[in-house]
Amino acid sequence: ALGCTVEWSAATATVTIKKGNDTIKLKIGENKALLNNVSKTFDTKARIKDSRTFVPLRFVSETLGAKVTWDSITKTVIITTGAAPTSLPEGTKAINGFIVPVFPPSGLVVDGGYLS
Secondary structure (H helix, E strand, O other): OOOOEEEEEOOOOEEEEEEOOEEEEEEOOOOEEEEOOEEEEOOOOOEEEOOEEEOOHHHHHHHOOOEEEEEOOOOEEEEEOOOOOOOOOOOEEEEOOEEEEOOOOOOOOOOOOOOO
16 A cells, blocks of 8 residues: 565565565564665564564655654545546545545444534
């Protein structure tokens, strides 16, 4: 979703993420990464759980130029890249930079207007 290529090296337990001229290398179990061969430290570690590799979402997203915010009410991470989607999924609409369902399960119709 961020427009990156991701590679995995089992031999070194390293994830390599590339976007444009930027390359991030994260080693499993470490709280540091190489960004274009410069060491960067972050507050958590890349890890593997249930055969899935997890990388620090905020670090990777912000390093690649995205804005990351947390909505504590809905417990949702919001990542904004500034790039407009080329097409929207069927049944959705872009409103104020968010992609929302036009007819959500609640039955309320989303139209981008204000409630009066």
